[in-house]
Amino acid sequence: MTENETSNADDVFTTNIYYGDDADASYIEDKTVAVLGYGSQGHAHALNLHDSGVDVVVGLREDSSSWPQAESDGLRVTTPDDATAEADIVMFLVPDTIQPAVFEAVEDGLEEGNTVMFAHGFNIHYNQIEPPEYVDVTMAAPKGPGHIVRRDYENGGGTPALIAVYQDYTGAAKDEALAYAQGIGGTRAGVVETTFREEVESDLFGEQAVLCGGVTSLVKHGFETLVDAGYAPEMAYFECLNELKLIVDLMYEDGIGGMWYSVSDTAEYGGLTRGDRIVDEGVRENMEEVLEEVQSGEFAREWINENQAGRPSYTQLKRHDEEHKIEEIGAPLRDLFEWEDEQSDDDAPEVPADD
Numbered sequence: 487m488t489e490n491e492t493s494n495a496d497d498v499f500t501t502n503i504y505y506g507d508d509a510d511a512s513y514i515e516d517k518t519v520a521v522l523g524y525g526s527q528g529h530a531h532a533l534n535l536h537d538s539g540v541d542v543v544v545g546l547r548e549d550s551s552s553w554p555q556a557e558s559d560g561l562r563v564t565t566p567d568d569a570t571a572e573a574d575i576v577m578f579l580v581p582d583t584i585q586p587a588v589f590e591a592v593e594d595g596l597e598e599g600n601t602v603m604f605a606h607g608f609n610i611h612y613n614q615i616e617p618p619e620y621v622d623v624t625m626a627a628p629k630g631p632g633h634i635v636r637r638d639y640e641n642g643g644g645t646p647a648l649i650a651v652y653q654d655y656t657g658a659a660k661d662e663a664l665a666y667a668q669g670i671g672g673t674r675a676g677v678v679e680t681t682f683r684e685e686v687e688s689d690l691f692g693e694q695a696v697l698c699g700g701v702t703s704l705v706k707h708g709f710e711t712l713v714d715a716g717y718a719p720e721m722a723y724f725e726c727l728n729e730l731k732l733i734v735d736l737m738y739e740d741g742i743g744g745m746w747y748s749v750s751d752t753a754e755y756g757g758l759t760r761g762d763r764i765v766d767e768g769v770r771e772n773m774e775e776v777l778e779e780v781q782s783g784e785f786a787r788e789w790i791n792e793n794q795a796g797r798p799s800y801t802q803l804k805r806h807d808e809e810h811k812i813e814e815i816g817a818p819l820r821d822l823f824e825w826e827d828e829q830s831d832d833d834a835p836e837v838p839a840d841d
């Protein structure tokens with residue numbers, strides 16, 4: 487471990503949080519990193535590491551439509567097995583459900599002392615991938631969508647990340663994981679040390695109960711309540727979806743209190759008195775049930791079986807969501823925000839669905 491003190495000077499945190507030069511780039515600067523996959527996380531890790539001076543090779547299927555994109559982004563690209571064979575560190579950024587098959591296809595290319603890395607511990611924690619004992623197994627998991635990981639890095643910032651060590655064959659697994667996290671910009675924002683189990687269970691719970699599942703369900707219910715009561719869909723869209731970003735931006739920048747400070751007293755009183763009537767005690771019971779399904783492995787088994795069956799439920803649910811009125815009214819409304827085109831990350835590769 488580096489001689490630098492971790493950044494817990496005020497001992498507010500219960501974990502080790504690493505920042506800035508707590509990482510030692512010498513653990514990665516002479517190594518080759520194979521990034522398997524060039525999607526949301528893959529393009530961000532590959533480009534950020536490359537811009538940080540790390541030797542990166544992207545591993546993609548030969549028919550992948552991301553191949554020319556990665557090359558035009560200035561990266562070396564080859565097949566996953568060839569990338570693995572030349573690399574010291576292999577980061578698996580293909581979809582969770584196909585990682586076992588990709589691992590099996592490249593495993594022979596792993597040499598003693600190499601490192602197998604993940605940005606989410608699903609396949610290690612639920613025993614879908616069992617790496618050989620002669621490699622390190624670590625994680626560098628950004629706590630943010632890949633396109634934001636890239637955009638924050640390009641803007642001189644960083645996205646907070648987690649690191650974890652599952653297997654430390656070399657004795658340098660943690661130092662190398664921290665150097666990797668530094669290379670993707672994580673130490674600019676803060677890197678929290680955790681375990682594979684904690685990352686998997688907190689990430690699955692968070693994305694299901696709050697970030698992706700809970701919030702979108704709340705937004706759609708709010709939109710439907712207003713529209714069914716006769717309010718114009720565009721009004722409901724601006725109130726229940728578009729403004730949510732503005733409210734969350736305030737919480738992101740200055741906490742919940744910072745948001746209350748900025749909104750009106752009327753909104754603050756209404757929110758404080760009615761919020762818990764909307765998201766009431768029953769929600770806590772539902773959240774605890776969802777967490778138990780993650781902890782017991784029930785969700786993981788369900789998702790693995792769903793993929794083995796060809797994703798029938800996923801496909802139906804996705805189509806139903808895409809056909810929601812909020813999506814129909816949202817597209818033309820967002821077209822009115824012409825300034826968004828200038829802000830959007832033009833470099834972000836379109837991740838083709840068939841890729």
Ligand SMILES: NC(=O)C1=CN([C@@H]2O[C@H](COP(=O)(O)OP(=O)(O)OC[C@H]3O[C@@H](n4cnc5c(N)ncnc54)[C@H](O)[C@@H]3O)[C@@H](O)[C@H]2O)C=CC1
Nearest residue numbers: 523524525526527528547552579580581605606631632841
């Ligand atoms: N999307 C996100 O922001 C986050 C994702 N993660 C984790 O990162 C990992 C990657 O997820 P995403 O970036 O969302 O995936 P994605 O679906 O955006 O991209 C996956 C990429 O893998 C490639 N690919 C697909 N099949 C392949 C194959 N057979 N061989 C080689 N390459 C293949 C394609 O380039 C595709 O673009 C997952 O473990 C996920 O849980 C972790 C944190 C956030």
Ligand SMILES: CC(=O)[C@](C)(O)C(=O)O
Nearest residue numbers: 628629630631632689693
């Ligand atoms: C973006 C992120 O952190 C998620 C929601 O966990 C994911 O994409 O898996």
Ligand SMILES: [Mg+2]
Nearest residue numbers: 629630689693
């Ligand atoms: Mg996450």
Ligand SMILES: [Mg+2]
Nearest residue numbers: 606689690693
């Ligand atoms: Mg996730």
